[in-house]
Amino acid sequence: MTSQFRQKLAAVVSALMLIAVGALLLGRNVIAAGEGSITGAVKLSGTAPHMKGIDMSKDPYCVKQNANSPVKMENVIVGSDGGLENVVLYLSEGLAGAAASAVPSQEPTVDQHNCVYVPHVLAMDVEQKFKVTTSDQTTHNIHPLPAPGSSNIGWNKSQPPGAPPIETSWKAPEAISVKCNIHPWMHGWHVVVKGPYAITDEKGLYTLKNVPPGSYTVTAWQEEYGTQTEKVNVAAGQAAKADFTFKAK
Amino acid sequence: MRIKFLASSWLTCVLAVLVSSASFAQVTEFQQQQWLNSPAATSHIGNLTGRAKVAGDPVSGDYRRYCLVCHGELGDGNGETAPWLDPRPRDFTLAVFKCRSTPTGTLPTDEDLYDTIARGLDRSNMPPWNTFTKQERADLVAWIKHFSPRWQTEKPGVPIQIPPEPEVTAERVKAGEDVFSRVQCWKCHGVEGKANGPSASTLQDDLGRPILAYNFAEGGRFKCGSTDQDLYRIFMTGLDGTPMPSFADNLKPDEAWDLVFYLRTLQPFPSKAKEIAKQLGLKPVNPNPTGP
Numbered sequence: 001m002t003s004q005f006r007q008k009l010a011a012v013v014s015a016l017m018l019i020a021v022g023a024l025l026l027g028r029n030v031i032a033a034g035e036g037s038i039t040g041a042v043k044l045s046g047t048a049p050h051m052k053g054i055d056m057s058k059d060p061y062c063v064k065q066n067a068n069s070p071v072k073m074e075n076v077i078v079g080s081d082g083g084l085e086n087v088v089l090y091l092s093e094g095l096a097g098a099a100a101s102a103v104p105s106q107e108p109t110v111d112q113h114n115c116v117y118v119p120h121v122l123a124m125d126v127e128q129k130f131k132v133t134t135s136d137q138t139t140h141n142i143h144p145l146p147a148p149g150s151s152n153i154g155w156n157k158s159q160p161p162g163a164p165p166i167e168t169s170w171k172a173p174e175a176i177s178v179k180c181n182i183h184p185w186m187h188g189w190h191v192v193v194k195g196p197y198a199i200t201d202e203k204g205l206y207t208l209k210n211v212p213p214g215s216y217t218v219t220a221w222q223e224e225y226g227t228q229t230e231k232v233n234v235a236a237g238q239a240a241k242a243d244f245t246f247k248a249k
Numbered sequence: 250m251r252i253k254f255l256a257s258s259w260l261t262c263v264l265a266v267l268v269s270s271a272s273f274a275q276v277t278e279f280q281q282q283q284w285l286n287s288p289a290a291t292s293h294i295g296n297l298t299g300r301a302k303v304a305g306d307p308v309s310g311d312y313r314r315y316c317l318v319c320h321g322e323l324g325d326g327n328g329e330t331a332p333w334l335d336p337r338p339r340d341f342t343l344a345v346f347k348c349r350s351t352p353t354g355t356l357p358t359d360e361d362l363y364d365t366i367a368r369g370l371d372r373s374n375m376p377p378w379n380t381f382t383k384q385e386r387a388d389l390v391a392w393i394k395h396f397s398p399r400w401q402t403e404k405p406g407v408p409i410q411i412p413p414e415p416e417v418t419a420e421r422v423k424a425g426e427d428v429f430s431r432v433q434c435w436k437c438h439g440v441e442g443k444a445n446g447p448s449a450s451t452l453q454d455d456l457g458r459p460i461l462a463y464n465f466a467e468g469g470r471f472k473c474g475s476t477d478q479d480l481y482r483i484f485m486t487g488l489d490g491t492p493m494p495s496f497a498d499n500l501k502p503d504e505a506w507d508l509v510f511y512l513r514t515l516q517p518f519p520s521k522a523k524e525i526a527k528q529l530g531l532k533p534v535n536p537n538p539t540g541p
Contacts, residue, residue: 139433155354181492
């Protein structure tokens with residue numbers, strides 16, 4: 001047996017082994033019929049921090065667009081009954097098999113509208129396509145800043161008025177800070193998670209859909225207060241409950 | 250014999266797992282040694298092949314002698330002099346570079362790094378290292394690449410195409426002014442290119458340090474070259490790590506050339522474009538055409 005042949009054979013055998021291992025991993029958890037869900041409320045206890053008004057005077061267009069409703073920072077948005085908006089919920093432990101690797105086909109979109117990001121927090125799955133659009137008559141640059149050393153790679157693209165949407169995706173789970181250098185007050189988040197995700201509405205409510213029966217750790221992420229986790233058991237076709245309360249600093 | 254190749258295939262499996270996990274973990278000296286032995290630790294520039302081990306040799310290597318004092322032992326931009334430098338030395342472990350021929354968010358080509366070493370970076374402490382031989386520069390490129398895991402898993406981006414430069418005409422200069430106005434270069438660079446646009450004073454680099462927009466009226470060299478082609482490339486690729494975005498999605502090649510010609514009129518050097526602007530009596534663009 002020549003050494004070249006041996007090497008080739010070794011390569012083929014190792015490739016086959018990798019495929020076999022991969023198949024085992026994927027096949028381990030076939031989704032059972034009757035997926036469940038997780039619902040709940042996220043609240044803030046204590047006094048909500050004051051959200052500063054935004055001075056947009058660097059760009060008269062932005063001032064004009066918001067002339068009738070002053071714009072405030074959106075780091076912490078609390079509803080009348082203490083519900084916390086823009087909290088991302090996802091399954092940080094317990095997901096396996098196809099449920100973990102499935103990527104939703106719908107494309108979440110963040111629009112630059114009146115010189116703010118709408119929504120302020122965009123949640124998405126790893127490798128899920130998403131869009132960045134602009135409805136403004138002023139130039140923006142979209143500049144996501146993944147953490148140094150992250151396997152997500154940052155970029156910086158301009159969107160002048162009327163520019164087509166930017167369509168892209170992220171490689172790895174991470175809460176990525178996004179800014180516009182032209183309008184330094186513009187700040188938002190791309191929260192990239194693995195598997196099903198949900199984001200709280202203005203009442204702090206959420207529903208995580210398409211959760212296969214099993215036991216999970218649900219993580220709630222908020223940009224100022226970090227993360228909280230809770231263990232949840234999901235039964236087939238049932239809605240499990242997980243509420244979270246963040247404490248105001 | 251059979252046992253031997255089975256064993257070697259298992260070893261390949263284990264190695265594959267090790268290598269794939271490397272890019273997600275913090276850099277260890279062990280990993281850096283692995284990267285040093287990978288194909289990415291060579292560079293290919295024309296007929297030249299650069300070898301990282303030559304430039305990085307602890308005794309005779311150029312990196313230790315010329316680069317380490319600013320860029321640091323680990324290539325993280327934390328050399329001895331770094332705290333006193335502004336802009337700070339490049340952190341090679343992130344593999345984010347201003348001067349690329351490749352799209353924003355992609356790795357530069359070996360040639361891009363090779364050119365940057367010889368060109369230096371204007372208005373920074375990085376001088377033009379044109380004293381190195383071509384081989385030395387190629388070796389340094391290979392060494393620089395061994396600092397970041399990105400070179401193990403990613404390929405450089407595909408260089409943007411720069412069509413042949415057209416003739417400068419009055420129409421093109423005027424059209425360039427429209428582009429300058431429409432895509433709002435003036436937001437940072439100012440209507441006269443004096444780096445005094447409304448957003449100029451708030452600009453920060455990716456690490457949150459204050460950074461200046463390029464001042465066309467001052468007439469210094471651009472960070473990434475001085476030719477018309479360099480200027481075209483700069484705004485189409487963007488300068489990664491800085492607020493300067495890529496305009497590649499928003500400018501057609503003709504519009505990009507028009508913009509190059511208009512930008513030349515903002516510089517203090519004599520040029521055909523500047524002559525045309527003078528004849529046309531071009532005034533700075535109106536920053537608020539629709540009124541505040």
